[in-house]
Amino acid sequence: MNIILNGSNEEVSDDTHLSDIVLKLSNSSTGIAIAVDNEVVPQSLWLSTTLHAGAQVEILAAVQGG
């Protein structure tokens, strides 16, 4: 199925969990937060959260700024 990951289309398998996507994007899971469809998903739920087709997934990290 297709999801929108940080603004880009991404093809993922139907049983993909949020934790799988984090592993693909970043080598660290600290200092990162995820919103799915504009709702924050706490880190404790990443392992158990699956996605639906068209889900908007935003994965953010702290960067230099301000």
Next chain:
Amino acid sequence: MADHFNLGGQAWNSRLIMGTGGAPSLSILREALIASETQITTIAMRRVNPATSGSIFDLLKELKIAPLPNTAGCYTAGDAILTAQLAREALGTDWIKLEVIADDITLLPDPIETLTAASRLVAQGFVVLAYTNDDPILARKLEAVGCAAIMPLGSPIGSGLGIRNPHNIELMRSQLTSPIILDAGIGTASDAAQAMELGCDGVLLASAVTRAQKPDLMAAAMKFAVRAGRDAYLAGRIPKRWHALASSPERLTTKVQASNSVSRSPKSDLPTISAANPEEDQRESPQF
């Protein structure tokens, strides 16, 4: 007695809050942060970039500096609230520097969106440090909705133009009990000292240090400037006067000579200074 900076329910030794934007590298930023002796430093939240090496969050942890996430780059209250929630989740802090800008040319704060976001974030338990215009009335409203600190700009972000309306900052100080942190526009050390002399509780700056030719040296300069300005504010400056006021004791002979040599000029509207009666100069000091 130690002069602690009470912010967000904690007492801090440093009144200088640093930003991290604009630094050429993490190692240069590291040196600057150490030199500044800051205890709180802002970071932004952005989409994960797998190519990024080194973590600003890890650097702050290593230096034992409290991270202050911001909502930089947000244009609406909704964006800012979601960013604050993500920052809380990612960094484990309730603190948020609320920044809702109106456009990317001026980078000036959007007052309506800022106030809306501030009141909602306070209701959600955030410690809100609100970046705002130098508008004393808006500042009063941000305080009323429960912001932990009001952060007026001195001038636009990154402009280095200093404090363009010191009178507004003084007005704000006279009306607010919340901490006021001068944020944005600081160009050099004297700007930071001026902010503190005007009664601000702290200063937040980034570009002035990170874009200086020697960031670590400028960071140290800012540290001293903030301390000097704070001490000057606490010490209470002398009133400005129209005429000189001798700082040495008078000499008897001078007194006689002076009374002969100083006389009223017919065209001058200034009062005569009579050395025989120095108290005569009772004219009120002008406001500069």
